[in-house]
Amino acid sequence: MPFPIVRKNGIPLYIQVKEAVLAEIKTGVWKTGDKLPTERELSEKLKVSRNTVSQAYQELEAEGVLSSVQGRGTFVCDRDDAVRIENRKELLLKIIDVAMEEGLQLGFTLEEFAEFATERARQKLEILSKVRVVFIECNREQVDYFSKKLQFDSGVSIAPLVLEDLSKDTDRYLPDVVASDLVITTFFHYDEVKELLGSRKNVLAISLDPQLETIVRIARIPMGRKIGLVSKSENFAGKVLLALKNAGLDGVDIRVFTQKMEMDIADIVHSLDVIICSPGRRREVEQHMTRRQEIIEFVYKPDVASINLLRAALIDLRRQ
Structure with missing residues (x-):
């Protein structure tokens, strides 16, 4: 089972592992119900870290390609919905x-x-229809986007709150936060939110990871293309650049444009071949595209473990 793992091609290793596993499944090497090698076995075979294989397996499990059974292993699912x-x-x-x-x-x-x-x-x-959740994040784009994405069919109300607003005007926002049933933030801001709320409220931390397809598209941008990152806040732009660095793509030359810069968005878009944008600015960017350009929306999503933890926490609320 030769996996084409290349260490210096700009594509993160876990993405290569994921695509290689998919290739084995699509070509019939691994069929529905087949048990895959353990994370340790595959990591030793490929000479990559166990975390790399684990991340690839988690992505495939989240997409319904693989299924893990406690104590038994990881298996290929039937791809038919x-x-x-x-x-x-x-x-x-x-x-x-x-x-x-x-x-x-x-x-x-x-x-x-x-x-x-x-x-x-x-x-x-x-x-659940009466549960009120507050989602606290550091920038408006991400907090608004995920407050919508984290909605549940049960009618749970999720209110977005920017961390800076809470810290600067605590007296205004704190009563609503304390009155909520659950406070959610990311692991990155967990300590800061806990310090602001003290013992008045329990806080649940979730992990937000860049969408895999986003990283793959950026990794495959041909050399020589003019790439720009368009976002509302410097904070969001910084997180994107850090995510790319963590994925091994810190060598990509990307110019950053935020709303604080006194530049016309039309001029910015016209000067670029590839525009990476935050969800909050995609529509604005698309309105100014006059030639064939590639637009990549940089999307974060909660990992599977965080979603499961959140669902369990919501069910446990107000247990009678």
Whole structure:
């Protein structure tokens, strides 16, 4: 199983590992249900760190390509959406079967079990519809974007709050934060938010990672192209550059343009071949594109573990 890992081609190693695994699956080397090598085994074979393989596996699991089973390993999922949904349904039915068996052993009838389950689900939905969450981040673009992306079907209300606003005008914003049911921030700002809130509120930290496809597109930009990063804030631009550095792309020449600069956005766009932009400025950039240019929206997303942790935290709120 030769993997084409190249260490000096500008593409992060974990992305190469991920694409190589996908290639093995697409060519039929690994089929649905096959067990993959462990992270340790694959890292030793490829001579990369275990974290590199772990990151690749996590990305593929988040996309529904792989599935990990505690104590058994990592397996190839069926890529057909209908089949995958059916598999999840089967797993849920098994969980329900176990609960029913335990209910019968406690002396309840199946009719009573169905009644209790329906009522409990209704209670949870009612609770979640009243939950108020505050999401605190350091820049307006990211906090607005993720307050929308983190919405749940249950109707949970997520209010965005910029960290600088909270620190500068604590008296104004603190009462609403304290009155909320849950405060979310990123690991990067967890200590600062905790210091501002003290013991008045528990804070849940989540991890936001650059979208894999974004990193791949930037890594594949041909040499010689004029690249610009257009964002509202210097803070967001700094995070993007740091993310690219961490991905091994710090050698890419990127000019940064923020709203603080006294330059017309049309002139900026016209001078570039590739525009990397924040979600908050994409529409503005597109309006000024007059020739064939590549636009790359730099998107962050919560990792799978953070989303699962957040869902569990929401369910546990106001436990009765």
